[in-house]
Amino acid sequence: MKRRAAVALLGLALASLATPTYAAEPAPHTVTVRDAWARATPPGMTVAAVYLTLTGGPRADRLVGAATPRAMMAQLHVVSEAEGMARMRPTEGVDVPAHESVALAPQGTHIMLMDLPRPLVAGEHFPLTxxxxxxxxxxxxxxxxxxxATPPAAH
Ligand SMILES: [Cu+2]
Incomplete structure (x- = not known):
């Protein structure tokens, strides 16, 4: 512990000597995640969608994946409309601009859970990374x- 503190102090001292061209280290958590929820699933249904709101920190970031012990697989999905039909497809990432909020909400971008071993039950909470x-x-x-459950309006 003592050694760690000393190293940290040394780091600070070195950082203060650095030329201004060195950018500050980013804060460890630069994105805030709020209001993560999913709808309960009827028996036999093995997919579900997770919705949440992301708010960027001082720097732009990008959500690139998700995982949960509650489902075999989690994917980022976007929804696009073609011929009047909403279709979802996997996406590589979701941009989170600095200081802006991005809502993953019904009818829009969501985190798809696949191969749920058992239905999601209203009132339960599960971890998502x-x-x-x-x-x-x-x-x-x-x-x-x-x-x-009626979701808050997405638009
Ligand atoms: Cu989906």
Whole structure:
């Protein structure tokens, strides 16, 4: 512990000597994640979508993946409309601009959970780990809401 503190102090001292061209180290968590939720699933349904709101920190970031012990697989999905039909497809990432909020909401971008071993039950909470390019891994708790739960307006 003592040694760590000494190293940290040395780091600070060196940083203060550095020329101004060196950018400051990014804060470890530069993205805030709020209001993560999913709808309860009927028996036999093995997919579900997680919605949440991301707010960027001082620097732009990008959500690049998600994982949860509650499903075999989690993917980032975007929704696009073609011939009047909404279709979802996997996406490589979701941009989170600095100081801006990005809502993953019904009818839009979401985190798809696949191969649920058992249905999501209203009232349960499960952990979800989000992977960001800059902020690294951020863990959140997802609240499962009743199937009829009316989401806040997405637009
Ligand atoms: Cu999907």
């Amino acid at each position: 989000l992977q960001f390019e800059q902020a690294g891994k951020i863990g959140v708790s997802v609240e499962v809401r009743a199937p009829g």
